[in-house]
Amino acid sequence: MTEHAKAFSCDSPDGLISIEQACSRAAAYASVIEEHEEVSLCEALGRTLAMPVTSVLPLPPFDQSAMDGYAVRAGDGLPSGIALAVAGRVAAGDEELPLPLGSALRIFTGARIPHGADAVVMQEHVTNVSGRIVLTRMARSGDNIRRRGEDVRAGEVLLRPGERIDARHVALLAAQGFERTCVRRKVRIGVLSTGNELRSQGELLTEASFFDSNRPMILALARQSGGDVVDGGIVRDDPHLIAGALSELARHCDLIVTTGGVSVGDEDHSMVALVGARGRGETLKVALKPGKPAVVGAIGPTAYLGLPGNPVAALVSWLLLGGAVLAALDGRRTRPLPGMRLPLVHAFNRRPGRTEFAPARIVQVSGGSAVEILGRGGSARLKPLAAADGLVRIEPLHAPVGQGDEVLFHPFRDGFTV
Structure with a gap:
């Protein structure tokens, strides 16, 4: 291991670490952005x-009415059946109007409480008789008044x-x-893809190539998270080229995100390239499906996050690890993904051991809302992801999942901002 690479001891016999541990390790490489602006x-x-x-x-800046009704002087209490003359009206924005003794003032929500009044009787609790109101229930001092500074x-x-x-x-x-x-200041996020097989939209495809979807997806997610993004393009599977691209992005960015090349194969160069860019980091094996491998680290003050190459795995890893890194850069606590517990409409056979995320949609059943998993076993499949309403999270020991079992559902309308 080189001097720039950081070793770590695995926390379980199979070498997997929890999602929480992975997020903590990823966030530890982030330096809080101190620059600010008005x-x-x-x-x-x-x-x-x-x-x-x-x-x-x-x-409120003054005592104000919480209801449409009548301002009165209740004192020790005005009993039901008492009749009061209506001496005027006070609407929101009107200057203060004193309350004549033994009278009431018509008042509207948000209006300033007149001098001499200490209660508002709701309009539903009076009857009107020839310009006078008759209380149909007792009024007490403080009723229906928002006090100055109570909020x-x-x-x-x-x-x-x-x-x-x-x-x-x-x-x-x-x-x-x-x-x-x-x-x-907004976080500056550089995004690049690695792979000889990838082409940008508009380029010609060969028989062995396909269009890059991960980089546009991560760029979109980074924008939705409030970052300023830098498109680093596609870099071939060459550790020296990748290292050069990382070094260049590190000059301008607070966070660099790559997709692909994070496993241990001959063509997986993320860790080697990070070291070649004079960075430091570690390869994580996360108890997560999809998205087990990830590389986290930093090049100087710039955080680095290497995500898996399959789209669903890249998305899940961004929402979890990327969310933790962005929170650390912003100096805020990591916000857990919002979710709700819903029953699954079908059984889902799986092996225990890893937290699993899968695209799912909400369906209506006789008992209310439930979820259906889409595209089983396909972390490289985009169509189920596009058709989904969100992601279900299945805990490590929940295996197999029976029909009607509850799972945690994270809707995309909330979970895309980290």
Whole structure:
């Protein structure tokens, strides 16, 4: 083993490590991106917060009505059957209007509570009689009022560094009046494919070649994850050529992702090329199907991830290992893939020992929703992947899987962003 290669001891008799261990090892090669920039709230979507955000306003900014109804002075309680004259109306955005003694004010959701009022009676809980309201149930002080600062206190830490901003956070920042926020620079991700048999779209095919699908897929996934991508093209199965391509990408990228060449065959050059690019790393044997082999490492501060060559294996490895590396680069915690437990509509025979992922679609059965696995045993097959609604995850010791057994289903609508 060269000085740049890192040895590791396997954690099980068959040399396989868990998915969690693999993700931890991959993430350990990532260096947190420290550069940051200010962007508008619209541009902040999907970015990672670089600085803490502290509230400057209480929310709500004043006591306000939580319902359409009538503002009253309840004091120790207004009993059912009491009649009150309606002295006016207050809508959201109106200036404060004092409540005359012994009266009520028509009030609408979001309106400021009038001076002298301490409760809002829902409009469903009164009857109207000749310009007066009659309560049909007791009103108590505090009823249906959103108190100033009950949601957010002034000076409270709202968001912390490492938070990935989504629409919920945008709403919170906007409610504070913030126009811009500070986020980490986007991760720069270089992607290349290796293989003598691969051709780019638009090139002529020979009898022994086919079009590269992995690189366009990983480029698309990297974009969906919020990264700035660099297309490294296709490199022939030559460790010196691959090493040169890795060295060039390492000059500009925070993460390099390759597909193919990660196993131990004569034409699998990822680890050798990584070392040739003056990198350090390790070959992992993950208790994962598809996607057992992977190479993780770094070239200087640039993280490296070598994924398997079969499309489903490359996709699964990206969602797991790639998600862990991106989270580490962004300085945030790894987000587990979202999922739901659903029954399988058919039996699925498999050997125990590895966590297995397979393309699946949701079907409706008499008891509700269930899942059906598509394209059994085909990690190189793209048609089942395109027809699927997501991936099922089957735990290592769940074998065989019986009809009706529950499996964890990860929908693509959530799981493509890591």
